[in-house]
Amino acid sequence: MLPGWQEADGAHIAALHVDLAPGWKTYWRAPGEGGIPPLFDWSGSENLKSVGFIWPAPEVFDNSGYRTIGYKGGMTLPMRLVPIDPSKPITIRGQVDMGVCEEICMPVTLPFSAALPMNGPRDPAIAAAMASRPFTRAEAKVQxxxxxxxxxxxxxxxxxxxxxxxxxxxxxxxxxxxxxxxxxxxxxxxxxxxxxxxxxxxxxxxxxxxxxxxxxxxxxxxxxxxxxxxxxxx
CATH class of the missing domain: 2.60.40 (Immunoglobulin-like)
Incomplete structure (x- = not known):
């Protein structure tokens, strides 16, 4: 878990960072046929009101006529965590269930725990992942x-x-x-x-x-x- 930094409005920007072995991939929120999207359990967290994800643009994979959508080699998934009390730090504890796949796909459960610093510096890895999100309707000139x-x-x-x-x-x-x-x-x-x-x-x-x-x-x-x-x- 990349601890990230606190925004001016009190929300905290952090990220889940996953490294995968060469040739392996994991899935986007809409994983396609046969994929497994990440599912988070935040039940052990403290001072946490809500979580919003900032999904980087994924890749599309075609395997024997089946389409899956995700990230090869790993992913950095930024998230915006809103505290109950902005004057106090957030502690996150829980687990994420996700799918990983090479030739055969399998579910994995990864526990996480982190105390998020209120005065942490901006993390270039998180900022790069946020910048790789899809364009909005206005940015893409959708008429x-x-x-x-x-x-x-x-x-x-x-x-x-x-x-x-x-x-x-x-x-x-x-x-x-x-x-x-x-x-x-x-x-x-x-x-x-x-x-x-x-x-x-x-x-x-x-x-x-x-x-x-x-x-x-x-x-x-x-x-x-x-x-x-x-x-x-x-």
Whole structure:
């Protein structure tokens, strides 16, 4: 755990740093087919109100027709920790469950513990990881996002048209709905000039009815030149 520094508003910037053996990889928050996203347990922490993650742009891996998304060789995952009392330091204790993969993928559990210094210096490794996050909608010059959601015999079909410049020769789109009870199939994308068409099927894990909050939909475009993250689907 990289202890990081305290911001002017009292929040603390720290990071989980994971080194992996050559050829091994771990996964992004939306890991793709067969991947395991990191899951954190903060239950032993002190003076900790909330945690927000700043995800660096991941890579897309194709293995025998299956697409997974993550980081090769390791990752530095910055996080913004909000204290209950900004005048006191935060102590974090807990564990992270995550998947690691070479030829065979396996889950691992890593315990962590750190007292975060209130006057720590800025860490270049954390700053570099924060700088590698996907561009925002404004930074990527996204002009418009139009989403249609229609019922199907399996659930719902989401079709989005994003007006934005190409992010590289190769582009992969990811759709997230921020609802663990909804399964999102791998997205399919196709470009027509400055219009990127993204489609994905949504289904309820329980098999029942479901409701999708458009403001909670995240569209991420992972291009060979840069990545873009779009919050909300109009």
């Amino acid at each position: 418009d996002v139009d989403c249609d959601i229609e019922p199907t015999d399996r659930g719902l079909a989401l079709n989005a048209v994003v007006d934005m410049p190409p992010t590289g020769v190769i582009e992969n789109a990811v759709v997230e709905v921020r609802n663990p009870r909804i399964w999102v199939d791998p997205a399919v994308n196709q470009r027509d000039g400055n219009k990127l068409h993204i489609s994905a099927d949504l289904s309820s894990i329980s098999g029942g009815a479901m409701m999708v909050d458009r403001s909670a939909i995240t569209l991420t475009v992972l291009g060979s030149d840069y990545a873009v993250e779009i919050q909300g689907c109009d």
